[in-house]
Amino acid sequence: MNKESGVFIVDDDEQVRSALTLLMESVGLRSESFSSGQEYLDQFDDSKPGCLILDVRMPGISGLDLQARLSAEKIHPPIIIITGHGDVPMAVRAVTAGAIDFIEKPFNNQSMLDTVHRAIEQDAKQRGESSRLEEIENHYNELTPREKEVLLSVIEGKRNKIIASEMNISQSTVEAHRSKVMEKMAAKTLSDLMRMALLLKLID
């Protein structure tokens, strides 16, 4: 478990915040508390690893709103929703929207910790994957438009000869582009290139 990971607690109830803070401290987890969604957003830093615990009913932005906003920004930290007045439809909506759990207050300390640990693990996994993806995206963005075209054809399994005729250029040019693509993408083999293309969703 990455001890750098933090638990970001957003609840307008001071008692809940301090209870959660203590609970996290009890197992050596760092936490930061915020009394409103806006306060959290103001300091938001995507580079901080960890998970969120969001209260539903708060002045201003509700926990569910905050969940939706982050999701709209393609930011997907593991989210645990807590609420004192939840109902079934609300829980279903939160979970189908990606929340890792929806917990009613008062909650059981141990099950909260279990969920938090699961959430932090998931975040670590996601971060590992997305840092690799970013690296690949950076390489991809170095490609010229023409090189991207060639890349697409290559991963579709087309022969250089075919690509050349489809693009109305000579085979030599395709070879030149192709070699640049391999170099810029840092792919040693076609199989490497295909795996990257998959992560980039250039192919199903």
Next chain:
Amino acid sequence: MNKESGVFIVDDDEQVRSALTLLMESVGLRSESFSSGQEYLDQFDDSKPGCLILDVRMPGISGLDLQARLSAEKIHPPIIIITGHGDVPMAVRAVTAGAIDFIEKPFNNQSMLDTVHRAIEQDAKQRGESSRLEEIENHYNELTPREKEVLLSVIEGKRNKIIASEMNISQSTVEAHRSKVMEKMAAKTLSDLMRMALLLKLID
């Protein structure tokens, strides 16, 4: 929408069954009703496309049990859970276990239909994907052990020369295996083969 798709209703309450049956008929959807989980399992036929509507509280197998049993058998039809006495933890459990929705009785007819339509679409999509996967698995199972070894190396991007030395066989043999692999897997290009390998989860 595939009109062959059916809605499988499992509820011990005759009134609910007939209400749902009528509702499905009203939009031209075929349905079959069962008064218990066991009754459903007795006639279960994986080849029938569609979705399930399961009541939670029933004599014998509960809807949630049934959901768990199917899941344990790696059978994943879209499941809609309905209940008269649901609570938040139950809803969270059902949805995180993969239920497409968790709806309290009495339910709104239109939203039930919306969910059913979503469920049937999802089922159709899943079936399309899994029939393709089955086809590929069948091809894969035709491979001899040695051919499977070669396939693995090939999709890792290894040269025939390398594979030969790693397997302590001649390059000719690798070429022979490789060509058999392409033939048996019905892959026209290396890129085809890689895509199949991904579906087979031979590579991340």
Next chain:
DNA sequence: AGTAAAATTAGAAGATGTAATAATTTATAT
């Protein structure tokens, strides 16, 4: 107008993959 990046082409040599044919040696099962 001048510079830099991008796109284009060619040629040649060597490495690699493909296809077709043919043959030998192990296994495996009836």
Next chain:
DNA sequence: ATATAAATTATTACATCTTCTAATTTTACT
């Protein structure tokens, strides 16, 4: 023990890919 399938190897001819070097043309930007 003997078919049958699997595994093995070799050879030949060809197709393709890779790498290198070198050069020209276009495009975009200042």
